[in-house]
Amino acid sequence: VPSTCDWRKARNIISSVRNQKSCKCCWAMAAAGNIEALWAIKHKMSVEVSVQELLDCDRCGNGCSGGYIWDAFITVMNNSGLASERDYPFRGEARAHKCQAEKYKKVAWIQDFIMLPENEQGMARYLATEGPITVSINMQLLQNYKNGVIRPAPGTCDPQHVDHIVLLVGFGKTKSGERRQTEAVLSQSKPRPRHSTPYWILKNSWGAQWGEEGYFRLHRGSNACGITRYPLTALVDTPVKKRHTISCPP
Amino acid sequence: QGIGGQDPGPRPLELKEVFTLFQIQYNRSYSNPAEHARRLDIFARNLARAQQLQEDDLGTAEFGVTPFSDLTEEEFGQLYGNQRAAGRAPNVDRKVGSGERGES
Numbered sequence: 585v586p587s588t589c590d591w592r593k594a595r596n597i598i599s600s601v602r603n604q605k606s607c608k609c610c611w612a613m614a615a616a617g618n619i620e621a622l623w624a625i626k627h628k629m630s631v632e633v634s635v636q637e638l639l640d641c642d643r644c645g646n647g648c649s650g651g652y653i654w655d656a657f658i659t660v661m662n663n664s665g666l667a668s669e670r671d672y673p674f675r676g677e678a679r680a681h682k683c684q685a686e687k688y689k690k691v692a693w694i695q696d697f698i699m700l701p702e703n704e705q706g707m708a709r710y711l712a713t714e715g716p717i718t719v720s721i722n723m724q725l726l727q728n729y730k731n732g733v734i735r736p737a738p739g740t741c742d743p744q745h746v747d748h749i750v751l752l753v754g755f756g757k758t759k760s761g762e763r764r765q766t767e768a769v770l771s772q773s774k775p776r777p778r779h780s781t782p783y784w785i786l787k788n789s790w791g792a793q794w795g796e797e798g799y800f801r802l803h804r805g806s807n808a809c810g811i812t813r814y815p816l817t818a819l820v821d822t823p824v825k826k827r828h829t830i831s832c833p834p
Numbered sequence: 835q836g837i838g839g840q841d842p843g844p845r846p847l848e849l850k851e852v853f854t855l856f857q858i859q860y861n862r863s864y865s866n867p868a869e870h871a872r873r874l875d876i877f878a879r880n881l882a883r884a885q886q887l888q889e890d891d892l893g894t895a896e897f898g899v900t901p902f903s904d905l906t907e908e909e910f911g912q913l914y915g916n917q918r919a920a921g922r923a924p925n926v927d928r929k930v931g932s933g934e935r936g937e938s
Contacts, residue, residue: 610916650916727910728884728897735893747915758894781893790914793860794901803893 585705586834589712590754590785592799593833596630597621598716598753601798603791607648607676610749612638613789614718615656615818617751619666621716622820623692625830631691634672637663641683648677653718653749653816657697660818665690694818702812704804708755710817712832716753717817719786721802722809723748726788731796733758733783735803743810752815754785754832755804784811852899853877860901873904880904 592598599620602613612635624630638656639647641663660666667688700710700717711717722741725734726748734741757780782804792798802808822829847855853874857863864870884897891897902910 604914606913608914608916610914723915724907725887725895725897727902727905727907728880728887728900730896730898730900732895733893734895735891737890737892740887740890747911747917749916783893790901801895 585709586712586832588754588756588834589708589832590756590834591621591711591716591832592753592785594625594830597624597830598787599630599632601787601792602635602674602789604789605676607639608650609635609639609647610789611651611653612642612647612656614749614751615653615660616666617787617789618716618718619660619692619694619818619820621751621753622694622714622818625715626820626822628830632669633666633692634669634688635674637667637672637683637685637688639677641685653720653814654697657694657816657818660694661696663690665693667691692820695821696819697816698819700815700817702815704807704812707752707812707815708804710815711752711755714817715832716751716787717815718749719752719811719816720746720749720814721786721811722746725809726795726800729795729800733781733801733803734808735781735806736808741809743807743813746810746813750789751787752784752811753787753799755783756785757782784808849878849881850874852881856899856903862904876906877904879906 599617602617604610604613615638616633616635619633620631623633638659641659642651642655643659643662644651644655663685667685668691671688672684700707707717707719722743722745724745725736725741760780783801784804786800786802788795788798788800790798802811856877862873864873880903881899884899884903887897888895902914905913
């Protein structure tokens with residue numbers, strides 16, 4: 585496992601940050617981001633897949649009321665792939681019109697999906713060698729989050745209560761002695777640990793105005809906010825002619 | 835200018851000013867003065883909560899004004915929380931230990 589990995593640094597792998605607005609479709613947006621990243625890594629071709637297709641065609645009903653990540657993948661397999669975002673754009677409401685999966689050409693598809701081992705070392709290995717994965721977390725601390733690495737104090741982010749799904753796109757460590765941005769200016773707060781902090785980099789679906797340009801960082805190695813609860817990923821086969829895949833940039 | 839002739843520096847923004855800036859930044863308006871007052875109160879509570887979170891956090895995170903600062907914790911959970919995410923995972927093929935693909 586490399587010490588750092590950030591798929592955002594590889595060109596055209598991570599699609600732009602989405603905004604779910606008032607539709608509780610984090611599950612569909614995380615699944616779409618996972619498929620897009622894997623498709624770009626394996627096929628060396630960037631695509632933007634239709635989240636709306638996942639919402640309209642989800643077997644569980646109203647996709648704007650929340651959903652399961654595995655249902656997103658099952659929907660993709662049942663429909664033999666997904667249309668493009670351009671052909672079948674996001675409207676922020678589910679089943680305003682019926683499933684139109686048959687109407688548009690598929691731009692990406694998956695072979696299967698798997699649940700990864702519930703440990704952070706295994707997740708890091710898979711992330712670095714295969715590509716971004718989806719995770720479920722407790723989103724309680726994200727309401728007031730602005731930037732930096734969240735390392736919850738015991739009891740402040742129940743790892744058993746996961747209620748949000750996001751895309752894991754990398755990991756790293758802060759530099760030794762790195763402080764909060766405001767501490768650097770005001771130095772009023774209590775001093776922070778001088779050692780470096782390992783973190784995960786996660787892509788959220790609340791627009792680029794939120795957090796660190798749509799992303800946030802969470803402590804790695806302590807199952808922060810339940811990040812190891814449900815690590816899942818789609819499986820996208822590499823075409824025979826393109827066996828040389830891209831590796832995660834440090 | 836201070837009594838001793840020294841400039842005390844810029845005064846901190848008052849809560850209402852911070853709230854006005856929040857409304858401008860995130861394009862928020864409220865239907866009536868009562869609702870405005872309620873949201874201002876929620877905003878103040880969230881700022882206090884953000885300060886406490888930052889005190890408690892063991893990492894380098896900063897908490898403060900965000901697009902969700904005028905929502906209660908319950909509203910935030912209802913609007914953005916995926917209750918189904920907490921459900922039981924189906925009996926999917928769990929490949930523990932290796933990332934290799936097994937038999938279908």
